[in-house]
Amino acid sequence: MKKPLAAALLLACLPFAASARDSLGSFTYVEGGVQRVSVDFGTPGSDTLDFNGAGVRGAIELSDNFYVYGGYAWARNGDLVEDIDARQTQAGLGYRHTIFDNADLIAEAGFQHTQLDATGYRDNLDAARVSVGLRGALSNNFEGWVKASYVDGSDYDGEFSGTLGAQFIINETWGVVGEIEAGDLTSQYLIGVRASF
Template sequence: MRTTLLVTALFALAPLTAVAAPDGPSYTYVEAGWTQVKVNDDLLDDPKLDGGYIRGSYAIGLQAYVFGAWSQVSRSYGVPGGSLKLELDQPELGIGYRLPMSDRVDFTADLAWVRQNAEARLKRDGFDSIRQKDHFNAGRATLGIRTSPTSNTEFWLKGGYLDGSDMDGTWVGVVGGQFKFTPTWGLVGEVQVIEDVTQYSAGVRASF
């Protein structure tokens, strides 16, 4: 009887083992690195703000995962008698779903809350600093593909929509990739385009 139950359990677990194949993309990881936000604005001469980011994801089941990220970029300008500093930070939290299409290819869908905080600080000799802040909250939904062509490479492509109370809705596009030096450590790069804003990221990821 015990042997029959064991065999039955092994057959029941076989599809789940295939879904969680080690050669497929990992949904539990942490990463950090450099990021740059470029705004296409002729009036401001296409400003570029540089900074850093941290990001993580955790699989909460065979097909679900939660994720979060935070980035901060800034740029300083010289002005007559002082300086102007622009700073932008963006936290996000979300939940995602994966549907394996093969051992190395997943279809993904995710929903995220995104907040963007902007601050401008003007310092002038002999005067108090002038600080102005603004922010908005938005929701983002994307669909995409994640694939691991080989054991040490991974690529992803996503497209979706971003909308918030203080902004017009707009389309979002993301493309990225990873090269693994070991099963745990790898280098990642990503480009995200949201209307006139392009964000470039490059960092180190530890997958588990």
């Protein structure tokens, strides 16, 4: 169900390419913001746990086609008797291929590490993550991206997710970003500020 939604969003972005600005913004940036992560355990009668927190992430262009990316996020759930802290680190390599003057096909492959902490409890979850999508300039001050991702590893059963994000560009350096990622078990909402270089 998530994959057809991501494909529809991807196709919906294409007609805007003709009216958008001539090129995409930089793939070298750093951003920080607040986030909310909801975890649905997928069993009848189980509650959804919501984690509120913040994170930083960024990317560095290595060439016209390749970039590296990474991020660190932390959040806390206080709904239970014991607070649960969650921390996640991501890093990987990205590839971009220009399909229009103002739209790139993007593909990413990386690693993510998640640590869960509570009193007397700690768990570490490691996985590989691959994504493919499109990033495009929809107007002079607005960029959007859509991605489909798959996460799998010894600590995961494998999860697909779809991501829809946007940046409102204030000037050549600063922008406001928002992103929604929805998967089989988790959903994540983020809003923040980006500095591009």
